[in-house]
Amino acid sequence: MRVGLLGTGRIGAFHAGTLATTSRVGSLTLWDPRAEVARAVAERVGGRVAESPSALLGDRLDALLICSPSTTHEDILTEAVHRGIPTFCEKPVATTLDATARLLTLVESADVPVTIGFQRRSDPGYQALRQRVVSGALGKLYLARMVSADEAPPPAEYLACSGGLFTDQSVHDFDIVRYITGEEIVSVYATGAALTGAAGFAETADVDTAVTVLTLSGGTIVSLTSSRHSATGYDVTFELAGSGGVATVSSATRQPTVDGVADVLASDGGFLATFAAAYRSEVGRFLDYVEGIGDNPCSVHDAFVAFSVAQAATHSRRNGIPVRLDQYELEGISR
Numbered sequence: 001m002r003v004g005l006l007g008t009g010r011i012g013a014f015h016a017g018t019l020a021t022t023s024r025v026g027s028l029t030l031w032d033p034r035a036e037v038a039r040a041v042a043e044r045v046g047g048r049v050a051e052s053p054s055a056l057l058g059d060r061l062d063a064l065l066i067c068s069p070s071t072t073h074e075d076i077l078t079e080a081v082h083r084g085i086p087t088f089c090e091k092p093v094a095t096t097l098d099a100t101a102r103l104l105t106l107v108e109s110a111d112v113p114v115t116i117g118f119q120r121r122s123d124p125g126y127q128a129l130r131q132r133v134v135s136g137a138l139g140k141l142y143l144a145r146m147v148s149a150d151e152a153p154p155p156a157e158y159l160a161c162s163g164g165l166f167t168d169q170s171v172h173d174f175d176i177v178r179y180i181t182g183e184e185i186v187s188v189y190a191t192g193a194a195l196t197g198a199a200g201f202a203e204t205a206d207v208d209t210a211v212t213v214l215t216l217s218g219g220t221i222v223s224l225t226s227s228r229h230s231a232t233g234y235d236v237t238f239e240l241a242g243s244g245g246v247a248t249v250s251s252a253t254r255q256p257t258v259d260g261v262a263d264v265l266a267s268d269g270g271f272l273a274t275f276a277a278a279y280r281s282e283v284g285r286f287l288d289y290v291e292g293i294g295d296n297p298c299s300v301h302d303a304f305v306a307f308s309v310a311q312a313a314t315h316s317r318r319n320g321i322p323v324r325l326d327q328y329e330l331e332g333i334s335r
């Protein structure tokens with residue numbers, strides 16, 4: 001396969017490494033406005049650097065990975081779909097719900113494979129947890145207890161274009177709770193505050209600490225605690241309790257908690273170390289999907305739903321009210 005990749009920063013360099021060790025990838029072409037960074041990655045993975053992004057897109061690609069900053073995704077993905085290039089796009093699809101909805105319509109009418117990078121869906125621990133739900137081992141689901149905590153707040157410049165805690169961080173939690181439980185989110189109530197004193201939160205009216213309560217279509221109740229600073233290190237935990245038992249996947253737990261599920265994620269590192277297996281697997285699954293031998297691990301529709309919940313959570317937090325997703329009026333809230 002002829003594969004192109006735009007953006008060779010943190011996640012792009014990681015995906016380039018995965019592609020370099022994938023035998024069905026015959027050629028890998030990269031581009032990044034920081035030419036020296038692109039060159040260094042290309043040298044490391046045995047790829048070549050394109051002269052420009054349009055030269056890369058015009059290179060008869062079988063697959064494209066978009067790993068550039070979030071603000072660039074909408075334009076690049078739109079062009080890729082118009083050109084008919086199967087594309088893996090890091091989350092988010094776009095930075096507004098409007099634009100995400102436009103891309104959803106475009107992708108669904110164009111019949112071009114597009115996968116969005118919600119990597120937890122490809123993590124072995126989360127897949128094992130999902131299997132416990134599907135097999136009925138957990139019985140009727142009662143409660144999910146989720147934790148998302150970064151080691152340290154991101155820089156103020158990152159916060160300025162992150163879209164806020166719910167859009168940037170919790171969107172992963174909103175996506176994975178649908179994937180694990182198979183239920184839709186029907187209401188969201190969020191409260192939050194800026195407690196860390198880190199730069200950038202007050203200026204953007206963002207929060208660094210939050211609690212979100214979700215109710216799901218099957219009746220399951222979810223609590224999510226979110227933080228931009230965890231004094232004990234990166235922590236992403238998902239505990240699911242049902243009539244048949246309790247199962248946990250956690251990056252913070254050093255011991256398996258249920259049937260070995262938890263140890264899959266055990267890691268002393270941040271997101272790249274914790275989810276290394278998931279990031280590798282999602283790229284392989286995308287290529288399977290492009291070749292017609294696998295399902296789409298995460299569609300633009302899935303990303304649109306998670307983004308909608310993130311917008312509703314932001315609205316809930318700002319206004320101090322619960323928001324029902326079925327009554328959620330996109331107009332006026334998201335734009």
Ligand SMILES: NC(=O)c1ccc[n+]([C@@H]2O[C@H](COP(=O)([O-])OP(=O)(O)OC[C@H]3O[C@@H](n4cnc5c(N)ncnc54)[C@H](O)[C@@H]3O)[C@@H](O)[C@H]2O)c1
Nearest residue numbers: 006007008009010011012032067068069070072090091117
């Ligand atoms: N799924 C996940 O868990 C996950 C994790 C990290 C990042 N991401 C997403 O991946 C994207 C990149 O994040 P990152 O942390 O790697 O950022 P980064 O800043 O480390 O890297 C981005 C790279 O893109 C380059 N770039 C800028 N404009 C470009 C353009 N128009 N075309 C091509 N390249 C361009 C930059 O020079 C930089 O090298 C973001 O959208 C982010 O939300 C997702």
